[in-house]
Amino acid sequence: MDGNKFDIKNLLLTKINRKLTLLFMIVALVAPALGIYYFYISSVSSFPGTLSVTQAPLLRIVAIMIIILIAVDAGIIGFFVSRSISKPIRELYNATREVEKGNYDVRLDIKTHDEIEELAKAFNRTTAALGILQEERKEIDNAKTEFLSITSHELRSPMTPMKAQLQMLMEEYFGKLKKKQKESLAIIIRNADRLDNIIVDFLEISRIEAARLKFNFQETDLAQTIIDTTRFMEGFAKDKNIELIVNVDKLSILEVDPDRISQVFRNLISNAIKFSEGNSKIEISAELEREYILFGVRDYGCGLTSENQIRVFEPFFQVESTSRRRHGGTGLGLAICRGIVESQNGKIWVESKSGKGCKFCFTVPLTPVRKIRPIKILFSQKGVIERKIREEFKTILGPLGNGEFNELKNKNALGKDDLFGYVDSLTGQYILTPERGLDFKNRIEKIFGYEKDVINKKEDTIYNSLGDEVLKRD
């Protein structure tokens, strides 16, 4: 129905309008026409002698005139009557479109004193109920973030005296320790530190989710920031004899938050060190693009499978369950990196081949974003949705799907509208048949939780698309 919004026919006469007007005209034409015709016949046959030659055609003309007048009247009445039905329906349609977009404040004011008014009232009640649900969802979301923030603070405060006492014991403030006592204490301290790291990460996530992440923008020599960060990380790399190579463009002085960029880099480099073999190298790069700076950390470690390339940014995700034990860490580092980068409207992704190492990239726009928006990290649907979309890409596009998906993801174009545009471009270039394109769109809609637009064509498309494939293979 949409798509030709500017069609004049649609603007004046909706489909219902047109149908009903036609119905009125037919009924109004046929009934009086029959009546008048009968009257004409009967009057002619009852008074055959009295009707003169001139009177008969006059009578005929009058009869036709009356029929036409009634038809025009009926048409006009039909138009208005049917419009009184179709107009509120159109309003209802527009209102449902608004609700679809997530605007739950929309209310209908239809006073037709019939079933349509009742429908509109029911619609208003449903929308209000949806609005309340949405409101509740937001509140639960906020409560989650708030809970996270409060508990993290509360968890953190006992850490201060605990760690202080442990360190005093370890440094033999209260007398000499035996070897076994020291070993035991070392384990307690190590785990207290780990617990503290997790709490710190939780706090950071609660800040990101509540849009309370602080950025201190200042004129920065980024090349220097990167060199300093790398030098700081060299201490950790030395243990595995890994060489850190800095490959940075000449970057002009830019307004960024050097601490946050350094934080992301430290996370990425420490990951790279963890997953590199001994005696290898890690390359750190920064390039100035037109609207952003592209940073990269490349390692030559075990690499990631395509599925894990998305999942690494999920909180608590570890490539293998054993890896947490082997590599330590909270499992929140990359999720926090994503939060920091996306808070600045940047993008973060990983390019990798299993066994060939990986390159983590992130971008920082040249203009700092001061109005920070909340980014969902814990219990976010994003990861799940992205995984499903990737599956569909593989199903529909075959081996090409993965690459295409990654490209769209890198462009941050995985929204529903972006994907629809992408499918349209595929059908436009005859890469996909229109039926297959439609099927693709339906699958995407389903992932995003929408009902299918074209329900009765569903079977059709599946048969067609399968038929296509068989034909091509023959």
Added chain:
Amino acid sequence: MTKTILVVDDEPDVRQSVKMILEVNGYKVITAVDGDDCLKKIIGEKPDLILLDIMMPGTPVGEVVKQIKETKIAFMSVVRISDARKRGLCTQDNIVDFFQKPFNVSDLIDRVEMILNE
């Protein structure tokens, strides 16, 4: 001469832990439970340094530090120094350091020593 340090924190375990650390290292330590208590203790004891927690019940720390003109102050806090700056703290000249909780014992001692030797 033994230097005196005033430790102000609403949490008894933190107070006691800091007191233990400093006493082992040869300082005289007195404690206060909040800002008002801190102001009272300063008058009688004339400490050389105040270790002051930022978040305590009672009078806001911002108000408390305004009344301390002479004595050196070092803040202790679970929040970061950047957050403390945003709250308008850390502006006075006699605020000399900031200890992020949970602190490292040897680091705390080193820095306290440095402040008191200045």
